[in-house]
Amino acid sequence: MIRRLFIRLVTHLDGYLLLALAMIMLLGLVVLYSAAGEDFHFVTRQLVNLSVALGVMWLVANIPPQHLARLGPPVYVIGLLLLLGVAMFGEISHGARRWLYIGVTRIQPSEIMKIAVPLMLAWYFDRRAATLRFKDFVIAAALLLIPVVLIAKQPDLGTALIVSAAGFYVLFLGGLSWRVLIGLAVAGAASLPLLWSMLHDYQRQRVLTLLDPSQDPLGAGYHTLQSTIAMGSGGIFGKGWLHGTQAHLEFIPERHTDFILAVLGEEFGLFGGLVLLVLYLLVIGRGLAIAANAPTLFGRLFAGSIVLTFFTYAFVNVGMVSGILPVVGVPLPLVSYGGTSAVTLLFGMGALMSIQTHRKLVKT
Amino acid sequence: MKFGTEIRNHKRELYYFRLRLALSAAFVLFAFSLLGARLFYLQVMQHDHYQTLAENNRISIVPIVPNRGLILDRNGVPLANNYSAYTLEITPSKVDDLDATINSLAGIIDITSRDRKRFKKLLEESKNFETLPIRSHLTEVEVAKFAVNRYRFPGVEIKARLFRHYPHMETFSHVVGHIGRISEKDMERLDEEDVLSNYRGTDHIGKLGLEQSYEQQLHGVTGFEQVETDAGGRAVRTLARTPPTSGNTLYLSIDSKLQQIAVKAFGQFRGALVAIEPKSGEVLAFVSQPGFDPNLFVDGIDAANWDAYNNSPDKPLNNRALRGQYPPGSTFKPFMALAGLELGKRTPSYTISDPGFYTLPGSSHRYRDWKVGGHGSVDLRKSIVISCDTYYYGLAVDLGIDNITNFMSHFGFGRKSGIDIEGEQSGVLPSQAWKMKRFRQKWYTGDTVSVGIGQGYNLATPLQLAVATAALANNGQVMRPHLVHSVQDSKTGQIRVLAPEARDTWPLKPENLDLVKAAMVDVTLPGGTASRAGAGAEYSIAGKTGTAQVVAIKQGQKYIESQVAERNRDHALFIAFAPADKPRIAVAVLVENGGHGGSTAAPIARMVMDYYLLGKVPKEQLAPDAAEEPEHD
Numbered sequence: 001m002i003r004r005l006f007i008r009l010v011t012h013l014d015g016y017l018l019l020a021l022a023m024i025m026l027l028g029l030v031v032l033y034s035a036a037g038e039d040f041h042f043v044t045r046q047l048v049n050l051s052v053a054l055g056v057m058w059l060v061a062n063i064p065p066q067h068l069a070r071l072g073p074p075v076y077v078i079g080l081l082l083l084l085g086v087a088m089f090g091e092i093s094h095g096a097r098r099w100l101y102i103g104v105t106r107i108q109p110s111e112i113m114k115i116a117v118p119l120m121l122a123w124y125f126d127r128r129a130a131t132l133r134f135k136d137f138v139i140a141a142a143l144l145l146i147p148v149v150l151i152a153k154q155p156d157l158g159t160a161l162i163v164s165a166a167g168f169y170v171l172f173l174g175g176l177s178w179r180v181l182i183g184l185a186v187a188g189a190a191s192l193p194l195l196w197s198m199l200h201d202y203q204r205q206r207v208l209t210l211l212d213p214s215q216d217p218l219g220a221g222y223h224t225l226q227s228t229i230a231m232g233s234g235g236i237f238g239k240g241w242l243h244g245t246q247a248h249l250e251f252i253p254e255r256h257t258d259f260i261l262a263v264l265g266e267e268f269g270l271f272g273g274l275v276l277l278v279l280y281l282l283v284i285g286r287g288l289a290i291a292a293n294a295p296t297l298f299g300r301l302f303a304g305s306i307v308l309t310f311f312t313y314a315f316v317n318v319g320m321v322s323g324i325l326p327v328v329g330v331p332l333p334l335v336s337y338g339g340t341s342a343v344t345l346l347f348g349m350g351a352l353m354s355i356q357t358h359r360k361l362v363k364t
Numbered sequence: 365m366k367f368g369t370e371i372r373n374h375k376r377e378l379y380y381f382r383l384r385l386a387l388s389a390a391f392v393l394f395a396f397s398l399l400g401a402r403l404f405y406l407q408v409m410q411h412d413h414y415q416t417l418a419e420n421n422r423i424s425i426v427p428i429v430p431n432r433g434l435i436l437d438r439n440g441v442p443l444a445n446n447y448s449a450y451t452l453e454i455t456p457s458k459v460d461d462l463d464a465t466i467n468s469l470a471g472i473i474d475i476t477s478r479d480r481k482r483f484k485k486l487l488e489e490s491k492n493f494e495t496l497p498i499r500s501h502l503t504e505v506e507v508a509k510f511a512v513n514r515y516r517f518p519g520v521e522i523k524a525r526l527f528r529h530y531p532h533m534e535t536f537s538h539v540v541g542h543i544g545r546i547s548e549k550d551m552e553r554l555d556e557e558d559v560l561s562n563y564r565g566t567d568h569i570g571k572l573g574l575e576q577s578y579e580q581q582l583h584g585v586t587g588f589e590q591v592e593t594d595a596g597g598r599a600v601r602t603l604a605r606t607p608p609t610s611g612n613t614l615y616l617s618i619d620s621k622l623q624q625i626a627v628k629a630f631g632q633f634r635g636a637l638v639a640i641e642p643k644s645g646e647v648l649a650f651v652s653q654p655g656f657d658p659n660l661f662v663d664g665i666d667a668a669n670w671d672a673y674n675n676s677p678d679k680p681l682n683n684r685a686l687r688g689q690y691p692p693g694s695t696f697k698p699f700m701a702l703a704g705l706e707l708g709k710r711t712p713s714y715t716i717s718d719p720g721f722y723t724l725p726g727s728s729h730r731y732r733d734w735k736v737g738g739h740g741s742v743d744l745r746k747s748i749v750i751s752c753d754t755y756y757y758g759l760a761v762d763l764g765i766d767n768i769t770n771f772m773s774h775f776g777f778g779r780k781s782g783i784d785i786e787g788e789q790s791g792v793l794p795s796q797a798w799k800m801k802r803f804r805q806k807w808y809t810g811d812t813v814s815v816g817i818g819q820g821y822n823l824a825t826p827l828q829l830a831v832a833t834a835a836l837a838n839n840g841q842v843m844r845p846h847l848v849h850s851v852q853d854s855k856t857g858q859i860r861v862l863a864p865e866a867r868d869t870w871p872l873k874p875e876n877l878d879l880v881k882a883a884m885v886d887v888t889l890p891g892g893t894a895s896r897a898g899a900g901a902e903y904s905i906a907g908k909t910g911t912a913q914v915v916a917i918k919q920g921q922k923y924i925e926s927q928v929a930e931r932n933r934d935h936a937l938f939i940a941f942a943p944a945d946k947p948r949i950a951v952a953v954l955v956e957n958g959g960h961g962g963s964t965a966a967p968i969a970r971m972v973m974d975y976y977l978l979g980k981v982p983k984e985q986l987a988p989d990a991a992e993e994p995e996h997d
Contacts, residue, residue, distance in 0.1 A: 169388075172384060172388075173384050175380060175381075175384070228406060228414065229418050230418070231403070231406050231414075232407060232411055232413065232414025232417075233411070233414040233415045233417070233418035234411075235407055235415065236407060236408060236411075265403070270404060270407040270408060273400075273407070274400060277396055277399060277400060280396075281393075284392055288385055291385060292381075292385055297377075300381055304381075304385060304388070308388055311392050311395070315399065318399045318403075319402075322399065322403060322406060323406075324399075324402050
């Protein structure tokens with residue numbers, strides 16, 4: 001009886017994924033304890049965050065992919081309406097309009113789009129599967145660009161980047177022609193000056209700071225400068241847990257959120273960083289395998305997009321903290337403190353598990 | 365297969381999907397090896413470098429505060445500049461026992477409890493390694509005393525810092541404004557604007573006037589020094605240095621001499637004067653009397669001075685030109701006359717017979733003219749020259765409030781002029797909607813009557829009156845008034861002139877304008893209400909006097925100036941432009957409790973116009989050095 005219940009509970013989970021994810025989260029909590037100044041308060045709250053996110057993952061894993069697919073259009077439309085709501089009535093904080101008050105709590109609709117956009121596009125391609133034409137890619141691109149523009153206007157460069165990546169992966173995996181891809185790349189390079197003129201001053205500053213972090217060491221460059229010092233001084237094996245001087249002397253800003261990797265790099269060195277990268281690779285590898293074997297076009301596209309988006313999170317964050325990418329506010333997946341990103345990421349992981357564990361049902 | 369009839373080649377599709385997936389996987393591996401390589405580079409190859417930086421207690425960034433931009437008048441006379449003075453500075457991270465150090469410092473240099481309090485506050489707000497001032501303006505004796513005892517105070521030094529100075533004291537206080545210490549609120553705002561990092565090390569920020577509204581131009585760009593420090597926080601060596609960029613210089617359109625003459629012309633009177641170049645909207649003089657000494661505010665004003673300013677019945681902190689709202693009185697009449705002509709309610713020859721009062725049909729209430737017994741027969745031209753109230757009571761009723769509101773708003777009444785300093789009041793141009801909103805009452809025809817002579821609900825700021833007068837002089841084109849003429853870039857030295865900006869262009873019939881202007885010229889000629897002020901002018905002046913009631917006079921009661929307390933006397937108004945045929949200057953003058961416009965306000969305007977047009981300095985101001993010496997100690 002109990003055995004049966006247990007089996008029922010874990011049927012739709014994927015062991016490999018779960019193991020790799022658990023190890024990442026564990027490593028994250030260990031680093032968080034140090035980053036938060038040895039304060040259990042943050043650790044317990046993060047534990048709550050992760051538990052909620054794991055619950056969401058379990059729930060999603062138990063929803064068959066065809067039901068998931070049907071969620072695409074309504075979730076997308078709701079997300080879009082909320083984004084428009086933000087643009088009109090959003091609350092301004094630090095010069096950006098990102099949040100919407102609904103009753104007692106405030107929500108950040110752009111976060112929903114990280115899931116809604118690939119879901120919507122995968123659903124759309126799946127529906128048009130037999131007759132997928134160039135026209136469909138144009139429509140899909142429009143479905144992608146509308147929310148991205150709204151989010152970029154807020155302005156929230158990090159989220160806009162993640163959402164456009166998530167949507168782009170669906171287009172790419174869905175078979176967007178190479179000619180268009182190369183054309184886009186060329187056009188993109190050509191339109192850089194225009195894009196530049198559309199950026200907000202502080203966004204430009206961040207890009208410039210990337211090219212030369214010492215240019216603005218008081219402001220935008222300060223993060224990068226201090227985090228590279230922290231990482232570099234960590235060496236091969238690090239200064240040891242709770243012994244990072246940079247981190248503990250409060251030189252690193254946002255060291256328990258976006259810049260937590262600097263703490264990890266300082267205390268666990270190159271070794272710690274590589275372990276984390278390998279764990280991420282395990283998740284990504286397993287995810288790619290799931291995508292490759294998914295029986296439906298929806299499953300393939302959605303799974304592929306989720307995995308590559310997960311990769312994008314990790315790549316952008318590590319790149320930004322180690323000083324090779326601009327600072328754009330993207331968390332280190334499942335390591336950075338915060339509930340929203342954990343829920344979004346594990347929602348995706350739940351979808352992966354669902355696509356994997358419902359395979360046989362579809363095939364027969 | 366859901367749609368269409370094409371046969372799908374599942375195998376082929378899957379093959380292409382997997383190919384792309386494989387490409388993605390290759391990209392992921394490539395990207396991660398890039399990250400791995402970067403980590404290897406930082407943590408193995410550059411490890412020694414970064415370890416040195418980290419272990420020597422890291423890099424500290426020392427901001428270098430830029431010099432604040434100057435504010436000069438149109439001829440380059442400084443209205444706000446900087447001077448250097450010695451300050452005693454402490455670097456807290458280099459001092460073991462801060463309290464003991466300050467106490468023994470106090471033994472050789474005078475340090476007040478106020479200095480200590482201020483230092484403590486700075487300490488709380490500062491980051492590591494910063495050097496903080498504890499006493500400014502050291503005397504030479506104090507500098508010498510410290511030099512002798514220097515060895516006793518590691519971490520303490522004397523530095524030359526720049527201080528803001530307003531050489532003309534009160535004269536430009538309401539234009540230039542002042543700077544003050546950055547407050548928490550300022551910090552929050554700077555943070556929201558994402559410029560906070562540019563204010564590291566900066567203590568002061570523009571608080572009022574041009575210092576506030578042109579803060580971005582004046583502040584400049586903070587430089588910094590990247591200093592390597594050891595575990596004790598001592599600077600070991602400078603790794604890099606980026607010099608600061610000074611703030612830009614503002615050239616005002618204000619003529620400082622003109623402003624001084626205007627200020628002195630007020631004598632003991634309170635009031636405001638705004639002079640504008642009609643074509644461009646450049647403000648030539650902007651006076652609010654009395655002013656205050658902005659120098660007192662730079663480092664926080666002390667309680668005694670603050671109380672003196674704040675409690676003074678003269679209200680020196682009140683910017684009357686910008687924020688004072690007064691009934692425009694009879695200065696409203698030329699605009700009313702123009703409205704009557706333009707809207708076809710009056711012709712030049714239309715004549716009334718003035719018995720000395722006006723009554724609405726079916727009412728016994730008498731709206732009195734200022735002249736008992738009336739002016740006899742009055743046409744439009746005469747109505748302006750002798751300022752006939754009865755004529756305008758009737759005209760207002762014939763026009764109706766909606767027409768008046770619409771017409772006057774074109775001239776800028778009831779709305780902000782858009783001048784380039786903050787805090788402007790918009791005055792009141794009454795309308796039906798306004799009254800409903802303000803009093804929850806509908807508009808009565810009786811309300812319209814007094815609006816016609818610039819009384820009733822009407823309120824205008826002296827700035828608005830000047831803008832409207834300039835617009836009249838400019839044949840109906842309303843220019844945005846501005847105080848800053850040009851900005852000189854501190855880096856390139858280039859001067860960028862701020863272009864004149866039209867706010868409202870309104871086609872008015874030349875013959876109507878000519879008639880009103882001719883009548884206004886007659887105002888300053890014998891027989892007009894400002895004939896004394898216009899006497900002997902070498903150019904023609906178009907003007908209009910006005911009086912604004914301070915206390916209401918009851919029906920049937922008589923206003924006798926000598927019997928009314930000084931502070932309850934009427935305000936005197938005068939608007940003018942000259943030369944009347946080719947206007948180069950438009951002026952609005954308000955003298956609080958000055959009585960009649962013709963006797964107190966108009967002479968002030970005359971002095972200003974005489975200087976601007978002829979370079980003539982008023983006789984009583986010609987005392988030796990009076991024109992040369994800006995300071996009045």
